[in-house]
Amino acid sequence: xxxxxxxxxxxxxxxxxxxxxxxxxxxxxxxxxxxxxxxxxxxxxxxxxxxxxxxxxxxxxxxxxxxxxxxxxxxxxxxxxxxxxxxxxxxxxxxxxxxxxxxxxxxxxxxxxxxxxxxxxxxxxxxxxxxxxxxxxxxxxxxxxxxxxxxxxxxxxxxxxxxxxxxxxxxxxxxxxxxxxxxxxxxxxxxxxxxxxxxxxxxxxxxxxxxxxxxxxxxxxxxxxxxxxxxxxxxxxxxxxxxxxxxxxxxxxxxxxxxxxxxxxxxxxxxxxxxxxxxxxxxxxxxxxxx
Amino acid sequence: xxxxxxxxxxxxxxxxxxxxxxxxxxxxxxxxxxxxxxxxxxxxxxxxxxxxxxxxxxxxxxxxxxxxxxxxxxxxxxxxxxxxxxxxxxxxxxxxxxxxxxxxxxxxxxxxxxxxxxxxxxxxxxxxxxxxxxxxxxxxxxxxxxxxxxxxxxxxxxxxxxxxxxxxxxxxxxxxxxxxxxxxxxxxxxxxxxxxxxxxxxxxxxxxxxxxxxxxxxxxxxxxxxxxxxxxxxxxxxxxxxxxxxxxxxxxxxxxxxxxxxxxxxxxxxxxxxxxxxxxxxxxxxxxxxxxxxxxxxxxxxxxxxxxxxxxxxxxxxxxxxxx
Numbered sequence: 001x002x003x004x005x006x007x008x009x010x011x012x013x014x015x016x017x018x019x020x021x022x023x024x025x026x027x028x029x030x031x032x033x034x035x036x037x038x039x040x041x042x043x044x045x046x047x048x049x050x051x052x053x054x055x056x057x058x059x060x061x062x063x064x065x066x067x068x069x070x071x072x073x074x075x076x077x078x079x080x081x082x083x084x085x086x087x088x089x090x091x092x093x094x095x096x097x098x099x100x101x102x103x104x105x106x107x108x109x110x111x112x113x114x115x116x117x118x119x120x121x122x123x124x125x126x127x128x129x130x131x132x133x134x135x136x137x138x139x140x141x142x143x144x145x146x147x148x149x150x151x152x153x154x155x156x157x158x159x160x161x162x163x164x165x166x167x168x169x170x171x172x173x174x175x176x177x178x179x180x181x182x183x184x185x186x187x188x189x190x191x192x193x194x195x196x197x198x199x200x201x202x203x204x205x206x207x208x209x210x211x212x213x214x215x216x217x218x219x220x221x222x223x224x225x226x227x228x229x230x231x232x233x234x235x236x237x238x239x240x241x242x243x244x245x246x247x248x249x250x251x252x253x254x255x256x257x258x259x260x261x262x263x264x265x266x267x268x269x270x271x272x273x274x275x276x277x278x279x280x281x282x283x284x285x286x287x288x289x290x291x
Numbered sequence: 292x293x294x295x296x297x298x299x300x301x302x303x304x305x306x307x308x309x310x311x312x313x314x315x316x317x318x319x320x321x322x323x324x325x326x327x328x329x330x331x332x333x334x335x336x337x338x339x340x341x342x343x344x345x346x347x348x349x350x351x352x353x354x355x356x357x358x359x360x361x362x363x364x365x366x367x368x369x370x371x372x373x374x375x376x377x378x379x380x381x382x383x384x385x386x387x388x389x390x391x392x393x394x395x396x397x398x399x400x401x402x403x404x405x406x407x408x409x410x411x412x413x414x415x416x417x418x419x420x421x422x423x424x425x426x427x428x429x430x431x432x433x434x435x436x437x438x439x440x441x442x443x444x445x446x447x448x449x450x451x452x453x454x455x456x457x458x459x460x461x462x463x464x465x466x467x468x469x470x471x472x473x474x475x476x477x478x479x480x481x482x483x484x485x486x487x488x489x490x491x492x493x494x495x496x497x498x499x500x501x502x503x504x505x506x507x508x509x510x511x512x513x514x515x516x517x518x519x520x521x522x523x524x525x526x527x528x529x530x531x532x533x534x535x536x537x538x539x540x541x542x543x544x545x546x547x548x549x550x551x552x553x554x555x556x557x558x559x560x561x562x563x564x565x566x567x568x569x570x571x572x573x574x575x576x577x578x579x580x581x582x583x584x585x586x587x588x589x590x591x592x593x594x595x596x597x598x599x600x601x602x603x604x605x606x607x608x609x610x611x612x613x614x615x
Contacts, residue, residue, distance in 0.1 A: 022419075026420075029425050036432060040435075058461070102339040109333040113333035114333070134592055137576070138355055161343075163343050245439050249556050249557075259443060260443075267435055274434055285433075286496075
C-alpha cells in the first residue's frame with residue numbers, strides 16, 4: 001500500500017500528528033498481538049517450569065529451568081511419544097497423497113472437460129463441502145467395522161484417496177480455470193491425450209494450489225481429533241491428539257509441565273508449516289474460507 | 292509432482308507417430324477436440340470421486356437416514372422403530388440443553404468473532420507497515436485453535452489457579468474456576484472461538500482490497516466523515532464477504548467438538564454446561580452405542596445447519612449488495 005502523499009503545503013504539525021497516529025496504531029497492534037499470543041508463549045515457557053511455578057508465576061522466564069519435563073513427558077504414556085508422532089505422520093502422509101492425487105484428478109475433469117451431467121455433479125460436489133461429518137460417521141463406522149478396519153489407518157486415509165475432501169477439488173477447479181487454455185490446446189494439436197495434458201501441463205502449473213492442499217491437509221489431519229478418536233481405540237495405534245488427550249485424563253493429578261512439553265511438541269509441526277507456507281495459507285484461506 | 296505418476300489410460304496417452312499424414316493429424320485433432328472423447332476421459336478422471344461419493348458420502352447418508360428410524364446397537368439387527376427416535380427428542384432434557392449450549396455458542400461467538408475480524412482488517416487495510424507480520428500473528432490462532440493441545444492450554448489458562456486468575460490476582464481481583472463453574476465454562480469456549488478470528492480477518496482483508504479507492508475519495512470530497520464512509524461505502528460493498536464469512540463460521544461453529552470434549556474430559560460438564568450437540572451425539576453413538584438415536588441426532592443437526600444456511604441465504608436478499 002502506498003503512503004498517501006500529504007497535499008501540497010501541508011504544515012509540519014500535520015505531518016507530526018500523522019506520524020504519531022501511525023505510531024499509536026503500531027503500539028495498539030503489537031499490544032493486541034502480544035495478548036493474543038501470550039497463552040502460547042506461556043505454554044512454551046511453562047513447559048520448562050516445575051509444576052509449582054506454573055501455578056504461581058504468570059511470567060514467561062522460568063526461575064527454575066526444567067528441561068526434564070520433555071524427557072518425562074516423552075515416556076509418560078504406554079508408548080514413547082515418538083511412537084504417536086510416527087503414527088500421526090503415517091496418517092498425514094497417506095492423507096496428503098490421497099488428497100493430491102484424487103482431488104486434482106477430479107478438479108481437472110471439472111475445470112477442463114465437457115461431459116454429461118457436469119453441472120449436476122459439480123453442484124453435488126459443492127454440497128458435500130457443507131455436509132457435517134456427523135451425518136455420515138455412524139454408517140461409516142459400521143462400514144469400516146464390517147471391513148475390520150477399526151484400529152487401522154484405512155478409515156482415515158482411504159476416504160482421501162476417494163476425493164472426499166471436496167473443498168480441495170473446489171480450490172483446484174478455481175485455480176485450473178485461471179490457467180490459460182492455449183497450452184492445453186497446443187498440446188492437443190501435438191497429439192497429447194488428457195492424461196498427458198493433466199500430468200505434464202496442468203499439474204506442474206498448479207503447483208501453488210497443490211502446495212495449499214498439501215499444507216492444509218497436513219495441518220487438518222495433524223489436528224484432527226473426532227475421526228481419530230472414533231476409529232482408533234488401541235493405544236498402539238494412537239495418534240498425537242489422542243495420546244495427548246489420554247495424557248490429560250490418565251492422571252488424577254496432572255503433571256502440567258510434561259503435558260505442556262508434549263503439547264508444545266504437538267503444535268511444533270503446525271507452526272513450522274505455518275512459517276514455511278504462509279503465502280499459500282493466506283491465499284488458500286482468502287479464496288476458500290477454510291481454516 | 293506428477294511426473295512420477297505415469298501408468299494410466301494408455302489408449303489416449305500414446306504419443307502420435309512421428310511421420311503422420313497431415314490429413315490424419317487434422318482428423319485426430321478433430322476427434323480430440325470434438326468432445327465425444329472428453330466424456331470418457333472425464334469419467335475416468337472422476338472415478339475416485341464417484342466411488343467416494345457413493346461409498347463414503349451418499350451411501351452413508353442414506354444409511355444414517357434409515358438407522359435414524361431404528362434401534363441399533365451394533366450387535367444384532369437394526370430394529371425398525373418408526374419415529375420413536377424423533378419423538379424421544381421431544382422429551383430428552385439433555386438434548387434440549389445441548390441445543391441450548393450450541394445455539395448460545397454459535398450466536399454469541401460467531402458475531403463477536405466476525406466483529407473482531409472486521410475491526411482488525413479495517414485497521415490493517417489502512418496501509419500499515421509490516422502488514423504481513425501482523426496478519427500472520429493474528430492468523431496463527433486460527434490454525435491451532437481446533438487442536439487438542441490448545442484445548443489443554445485453555446483448560447489450564449482458565450483453571451482455578453490458571454494464567455487468567457494469576458493475572459487477575461495481580462490486579463487484586465479474585466477469580467473463579469472458569470472452566471469448572473457451570474456459569475462460566477461455556478464463555479471460556481466462546482473466548483477460544485473468538486480468539487480464532489484470523490481466518491475471517493484474512494478474507495475481510497482480501498475483500499477490502501477489492502473496494503475501489505475512488506469511492507472513498509469521492510466520499511471524502513463530499514465531506515463524509517470516517518464513520519459515514521465506513522457505513523456508506525465499506526459495509527455495503529463488503530456485504531458479500533460478510534455474508535460468506537457468516538455462513539461459513541456458523542456452519543463450523545455448529546460442528547465444534549474437540550474443544551468441548553477436551554476441556555470437559557468428554558463429559559460436557561460441569562452440569563452439562565459445555566455439552567455441545569456434537570459431544571452429546573458422540574456420547575450417544577460411541578459411548579452408549581445407541582446408533583439409531585445418534586443417527587437421528589445427526590439428521591436433526593443437518594436440518595438445523597441447512598435451515599440456518601437457507602435462512603441466511605433468504606435474508607441475504609435484503610442486506611447483501613452485489614455490485615453491478
